[in-house]
Amino acid sequence: MNPKSPALAQYDSEIGRMRKVLGDMLADREELREYLDGCRSLFSPLRGLRRLPAEVLCQIFTPFSRSFDSSDDNDLHRFGKSQLLRVSWVCARWHNIIMGTPALWSDISVALRYGSSSACLHQVLRRLNKTLERGARHSLKLSIVVEHIESQVAGEVLNVLAEHSDRWESVSLTIPLSLLECCAVSSGGLMSWSQSP
Numbered sequence: 631m632n633p634k635s636p637a638l639a640q641y642d643s644e645i646g647r648m649r650k651v652l653g654d655m656l657a658d659r660e661e662l663r664e665y666l667d668g669c670r671s672l673f674s675p676l677r678g679l680r681r682l683p684a685e686v687l688c689q690i691f692t693p694f695s696r697s698f699d700s701s702d703d704n705d706l707h708r709f710g711k712s713q714l715l716r717v718s719w720v721c722a723r724w725h726n727i728i729m730g731t732p733a734l735w736s737d738i739s740v741a742l743r744y745g746s747s748s749a750c751l752h753q754v755l756r757r758l759n760k761t762l763e764r765g766a767r768h769s770l771k772l773s774i775v776v777e778h779i780e781s782q783v784a785g786e787v788l789n790v791l792a793e794h795s796d797r798w799e800s801v802s803l804t805i806p807l808s809l810l811e812c813c814a815v816s817s818g819g820l821m822s823w824s825q826s827p
């Protein structure tokens with residue numbers, strides 16, 4: 631009897647083919663594992679970012695809390711702090727830190743220019759009040775520019791800001807002389823607004 635029968639040879643051949651397939655699969659698996667390890671290393675900085683203390687994250691968020699340049703025409707975005715709000719959408723932790731840090735809401739720039747009408751006043755006041763509320767009792771740094779606008783619109787915004795005059799740390803006020811007569815310096819605070827007849 632021949633120890634190498636055709637049936638055994640067929641098994642040996644099939645086992646050899648399967649070993650080659652297994653070897654190819656193991657090589658492909660190792661290549662995929664190396665690729666996935668590389669992908670994970672790309673995202674590892676994000677894991678580290680999540681571990682940063684809230685104080686460090688606040689320092690990172692601070693540039694997003696600063697008002698845009700006063701030449702920016704979109705007042706709602708500027709003092710509504712839309713950049714800071716977008717950052718707060720990244721994750722629940724960032725949202726809680728941003729909403730719970732009054733200092734991030736304390737730098738307010740208001741530019742009321744030609745085109746700002748009483749029609750958008752409600753939305754302007756709503757966003758301004760929300761920003762002031764998020765700032766809690768933190769001191770405020772204000773930059774106020776009023777140019778070619780109805781005195782009623784300017785007056786309502788300035789009234790809201792005047793209610794928080796005890797929190798003012800610094801104020802830059804650019805206002806036309808014609809509107810300045812409506813402002814009166816009071817002994818208790820910085821200013822109150824009165825509408826001229």
